[in-house]
Amino acid sequence: MRRLSLIVFLFLLLLTGCDQQSFTPIPKRMETLISINIKDGSATFFDLEREKKYAQWNLQKPIRGGALLNNGQTLLLYGNDLDQAYEYDLATGKLKKEWQVGEGIVGALVSNDMHHIFLADQKQKEIRIFRTDGKEIGAVKVGSAPLTLLQNSDGTRLYVIDFHDAKTDIIDVPKRKVIHMFFVPKSSLGGLLREQQQEIWIGGHGSGSAMETSIHVYSLPDGKLAKTVPAPDMPIGFTETNEGIFALSHGSNMVRKWNNRGKEEAALVVGANPFTIVGTNRHLYVASYDSDEIDVIDGRTMRVVHRYKAGKGPFQLMIRGGDKHGANYNSCCR
Amino acid sequence: MRRTSMTLVQKIWLTISIVVILTAAFSYFLLNYFYENLYVDQVKQTLIKEGKNLADDYHGGPITEEYRKRVEWYNTKSTAEVLLVSNPRELGACLPFEIDYDSLINGTDRQKLLEGKIVTKIGYERRFGRKIMGVVVPLLDQQRLEGVFYLYIPLATIQEATKEVAVVWVPLALVFVVLLLLFGKKMADRLAGPLKEMERVAYKMSQGDYEAQIPIRADDEAGRLARAFNVMAKAIYEEDMKKREFLANVSHELRTPLSYVKGYSEALLAGMVKTKEEEEKYVRLIHREAGRMERLVHDLLDLAQLEGKSVPLQKVPLAFSQVIEDTLVKYEPFLHEKAIRLTVDLNPDIIIEGDADRIEQVIHNLLDNAIRYTPKGGAIAVQLFETNENRCCLLIRDSGKGIPKEKIPFLGQRFFRVDQARTRAEGGTGLGLAIVKQIVHLHDGTISFASEAGKGTTVLIDLPIWNDE
Numbered sequence: 139m140r141r142l143s144l145i146v147f148l149f150l151l152l153l154t155g156c157d158q159q160s161f162t163p164i165p166k167r168m169e170t171l172i173s174i175n176i177k178d179g180s181a182t183f184f185d186l187e188r189e190k191k192y193a194q195w196n197l198q199k200p201i202r203g204g205a206l207l208n209n210g211q212t213l214l215l216y217g218n219d220l221d222q223a224y225e226y227d228l229a230t231g232k233l234k235k236e237w238q239v240g241e242g243i244v245g246a247l248v249s250n251d252m253h254h255i256f257l258a259d260q261k262q263k264e265i266r267i268f269r270t271d272g273k274e275i276g277a278v279k280v281g282s283a284p285l286t287l288l289q290n291s292d293g294t295r296l297y298v299i300d301f302h303d304a305k306t307d308i309i310d311v312p313k314r315k316v317i318h319m320f321f322v323p324k325s326s327l328g329g330l331l332r333e334q335q336q337e338i339w340i341g342g343h344g345s346g347s348a349m350e351t352s353i354h355v356y357s358l359p360d361g362k363l364a365k366t367v368p369a370p371d372m373p374i375g376f377t378e379t380n381e382g383i384f385a386l387s388h389g390s391n392m393v394r395k396w397n398n399r400g401k402e403e404a405a406l407v408v409g410a411n412p413f414t415i416v417g418t419n420r421h422l423y424v425a426s427y428d429s430d431e432i433d434v435i436d437g438r439t440m441r442v443v444h445r446y447k448a449g450k451g452p453f454q455l456m457i458r459g460g461d462k463h464g465a466n467y468n469s470c471c472r
Numbered sequence: 473m474r475r476t477s478m479t480l481v482q483k484i485w486l487t488i489s490i491v492v493i494l495t496a497a498f499s500y501f502l503l504n505y506f507y508e509n510l511y512v513d514q515v516k517q518t519l520i521k522e523g524k525n526l527a528d529d530y531h532g533g534p535i536t537e538e539y540r541k542r543v544e545w546y547n548t549k550s551t552a553e554v555l556l557v558s559n560p561r562e563l564g565a566c567l568p569f570e571i572d573y574d575s576l577i578n579g580t581d582r583q584k585l586l587e588g589k590i591v592t593k594i595g596y597e598r599r600f601g602r603k604i605m606g607v608v609v610p611l612l613d614q615q616r617l618e619g620v621f622y623l624y625i626p627l628a629t630i631q632e633a634t635k636e637v638a639v640v641w642v643p644l645a646l647v648f649v650v651l652l653l654l655f656g657k658k659m660a661d662r663l664a665g666p667l668k669e670m671e672r673v674a675y676k677m678s679q680g681d682y683e684a685q686i687p688i689r690a691d692d693e694a695g696r697l698a699r700a701f702n703v704m705a706k707a708i709y710e711e712d713m714k715k716r717e718f719l720a721n722v723s724h725e726l727r728t729p730l731s732y733v734k735g736y737s738e739a740l741l742a743g744m745v746k747t748k749e750e751e752e753k754y755v756r757l758i759h760r761e762a763g764r765m766e767r768l769v770h771d772l773l774d775l776a777q778l779e780g781k782s783v784p785l786q787k788v789p790l791a792f793s794q795v796i797e798d799t800l801v802k803y804e805p806f807l808h809e810k811a812i813r814l815t816v817d818l819n820p821d822i823i824i825e826g827d828a829d830r831i832e833q834v835i836h837n838l839l840d841n842a843i844r845y846t847p848k849g850g851a852i853a854v855q856l857f858e859t860n861e862n863r864c865c866l867l868i869r870d871s872g873k874g875i876p877k878e879k880i881p882f883l884g885q886r887f888f889r890v891d892q893a894r895t896r897a898e899g900g901t902g903l904g905l906a907i908v909k910q911i912v913h914l915h916d917g918t919i920s921f922a923s924e925a926g927k928g929t930t931v932l933i934d935l936p937i938w939n940d941e
Contacts (some may be wrong), residue, residue: 390560428615
């Protein structure tokens with residue numbers, strides 16, 4: 139009997155231990171590249187100054203993406219099949235809070251004014267607006283697969299590219315409503331908002347067995363197709379830095395570079411089935427879903443300068459600290 | 473409700489039939505199973521080899537148009553369908569995005585292919601709209617899955633092959649089963665045949681026909697039973713013969729004195745006797761014959777008692793020499809009368825376990841015979857000695873005319889006489905030795921005779937010595 143109670147006690151200890159799980163703390167000032175890996179449900183942290191892997195958090199949960207809150211001090215992790223989102227304090231490596239958001243969250247974007255976080259809910263088919271403390275303050279109905287979220291510089295306009303419904307909804311955030319909509323190709327995914335040029339670049343997978351080979355560029359005032367930019371095959375990742383515009387085509391494992399005037403300058407074959415790209419003014423980071431590697435590319439010379447090993451199935455990249463650009467810091471395209 | 477009973481033949485045949493049919497059915501399923509498995513496995517191995525050979529020609533980089541054309545040409549020549557798939561969408565490259573497109577390669581397979589493993593598929597493929605046996609060979613450029621070879625064969629082709637086997641196998645098996653069933657019927661008949669024959673013969677025997685025999689076909693259990701039955705039938709037949717012979721002997725033996733009695737008494741009644749002496753002579757003759765009949769009946773009764781064991785022996789330890797001497801004393805007058813010289817040599821220490829009266833009867837009968845057949849002035853010797861520590865021997869030798877050698881084996885049989893005419897005159901019943909033999913037998917002893925015509929007869933009786941331990 140005593141033995142049994144000891145075992146029960148140890149078991150409970152183990153359970154509570156699991157509950158109070160804490161991970162390697164990430165120093166506050168470290169310039170960090172974060173990779174969210176969906177095959178093994180982990181997050182990998184890389185020290186960009188020392189150019190090495192710093193830690194890996196094996197969360198072992200079906201996470202699908204993340205967003206950085208509180209000036210990059212907390213990391214919110216969500217998943218399509220998870221009932222709640224997890225808010226981790228990076229400096230302590232501990233779970234800070236669980237957000238009861240329900241299943242179906244497929245994307246998250248922190249507003250540029252840092253006041254809101256937009257969660258794309260595929261189940262309820264809406265964009266849900268939360269305060270950064272986790273309180274939901276509004277929702278806007280959108281299409282059935284709002285996988286890609288883009289925003290303007292002050293975070294008042296939200297562009298929701300739908301994966302299934304072949305449309306892009308433009309939301310006026312303060313008014314909490316869709317103010318405009320335009321059609322895009324089916325299975326559109328990933329995009330780049332160029333506010334100054336008043337255009338939006340939209341990528342995609344293509345429909346059926348046909349691969350998408352171009353980037354569709356729409357003019358912003360009226361949502362009309364302005365031009366198509368060839369980028370075979372299946373361009374789905376975008377970033378813009380001082381060096382130019384970069385698009386990642388996962389079907390052909392290719393990163394293309396255009397200068398500010400829209401002229402293609404270079405193309406580089408990199409990685410194995412890469413899904414995501416983020417960039418700083420110096421470097422581009424490309425994560426390969428099949429080879430679990432992150433290639434570091436010099437944005438000017440377009441050469442691979444470094445390679446990191448991530449967890450299994452890197453699906454989203456984020457950069458914290460330093461100077462950063464591109465959609466992926468605040469955005470997500472999934 | 474009355475249960476229908478089955479004959480042995482039906483039971484055996486039913487058993488054989490069930491076993492044959494079950495065996496055939498089981499082997500059919502087994503054959504099918506193995507054939508399909510081996511065949512499918514062989515097809516799989518062939519496809520894998522073919523796929524690997526094709527993949528050997530890929531040396532990295534994107535799939536070139538020329539390579540694709542070569543594969544297309546190969547596909548026209550190959551029995552299997554060979555597809556070179558390089559569309560990332562078909563290869564499941566977009567799978568984490570819930571695309572509403574059913575790609576050729578699913579996530580699990582893609583992971584295996586990325587590890588350089590070959591994926592095999594057996595079953596229905598929606599893409600091809602039928603059941604297939606297929607293998608997928610990856611074309612990897614380091615960790616990039618540039619394409620796959622998808623080789624497949626419709627499973628119908630394989631099942632057709634199985635059907636072909638069945639076409640040959642099923643008729644053959646049917647013929648085999650029919651043959652086995654016929655053979656089983658014959659076998660069952662053969663097994664039960666001797667039993668039926670025995671039944672028939674037993675009924676015949678109950679009708680008194682003892683000469684019927686069962687033909688023996690094989691040296692198996694049934695054959696041996698038939699042989700034992702034949703032996704039994706023969707023994708019954710012989711016993712029956714002995715009984716008839718015995719009855720014939722008895723009636724014959726009784727008829728002679730009866731006819732005397734009848735003849736003389738008729739003569740007396742008819743007043744054919746003239747004188748008193750003659751009358752006395754006739755009456756004496758009648759008395760003598762009546763006495764003989766009395767002895768005969770007495771001996772028969774005695775023998776019947778001994779053989780039937782209806783009166784058990786009263787066995788007690790006996791001083792054998794004492795019994796012999798007591799008996800010899802009674803014979804002194806007869807010996808004296810015939811001037812026979814008697815020599816006696818008895819070991820006085822020998823003790824046997826026996827019935828005193830019966831042992832005396834043995835000595836009595838043997839001495840009777842010895843004195844009867846020994847001429848006047850002859851000699852009789854009686855000896856008792858140990859042959860070993862467990863056995864003793866009583867020897868009685870006379871100097872009579874002896875017994876012809878060929879007749880010795882018949883001594884001791886009922887009504888056997890060495891000399892029919894003379895013996896009757898001597899007054900024996902022909903049962904004395906039979907009684908001796910039976911008594912000795914009941915005392916666990918043996919009796920043997922040695923004789924030579926003209927030189928006398930020796931009787932040897934071997935008996936166990938009593939041992940009080």
